[in-house]
Amino acid sequence: MKNPNDGFLRGRLRSLKFAFRGVWRLITKEDSIKAQLCVAVFATVLGVYFNISNTEWMLQFIVIGLVLVAEAVNTAIEEVADFIHPDFHVKIGLIKDIAAGAPTFAAIISLIIAGFIYIPKINLLF
Numbered sequence: 001m002k003n004p005n006d007g008f009l010r011g012r013l014r015s016l017k018f019a020f021r022g023v024w025r026l027i028t029k030e031d032s033i034k035a036q037l038c039v040a041v042f043a044t045v046l047g048v049y050f051n052i053s054n055t056e057w058m059l060q061f062i063v064i065g066l067v068l069v070a071e072a073v074n075t076a077i078e079e080v081a082d083f084i085h086p087d088f089h090v091k092i093g094l095i096k097d098i099a100a101g102a103p104t105f106a107a108i109i110s111l112i113i114a115g116f117i118y119i120p121k122i123n124l125l126f
């Protein structure tokens with residue numbers, strides 16, 4: 001919540017503190033984020049192993065970020081949905097299904113990018 005006594009800089013720093021609290025919460029408590037971070041570490045190891053180019057690194061980090069952002073937004077929507085309506089409701093189910101579509105889109109795009117980067121390199125091994 002905004003403190004009216006905060007100046008611009010103090011307000012921004014406070015917001016940053018809350019944002020990092022959110023990041024810490026996602027990393028330590030959310031299994032979906034933990035799983036995506038494991039995939040990100042695996043992709044980074046693959047990138048080092050195959051010595052991918054700077055452009056490929058950038059694309060890889062963009063899709064890793066895309067997936068993490070989509071997972072974080074999905075988690076926030078799930079939290080809001082559970083807060084406003086903890087019981088079963090068809091509409092809550094629909095909202096959660098749609099929200100889950102965001103990281104799924106991101107994951108499909110990241111698989112396509114991974115295919116473009118790694119399939120030619122893996123083919124060279126055989």
Ligand SMILES: Nc1ncnc2c1ncn2[C@@H]1O[C@H](COP(=O)(O)OP(=O)(O)OP(=O)(O)O)[C@@H](O)[C@H]1O
Pocket residue numbers: 032075078085086087088089090091092093094096097100
């Ligand atoms: N309150 C509810 N009412 C109706 N359907 C629900 C409700 N809660 C969950 N669902 C259904 O169950 C699915 C999974 O919901 P849940 O909240 O467990 O998300 P999840 O994706 O399994 O969670 P996580 O991201 O933590 O793995 C939803 O997409 C929705 O179809």
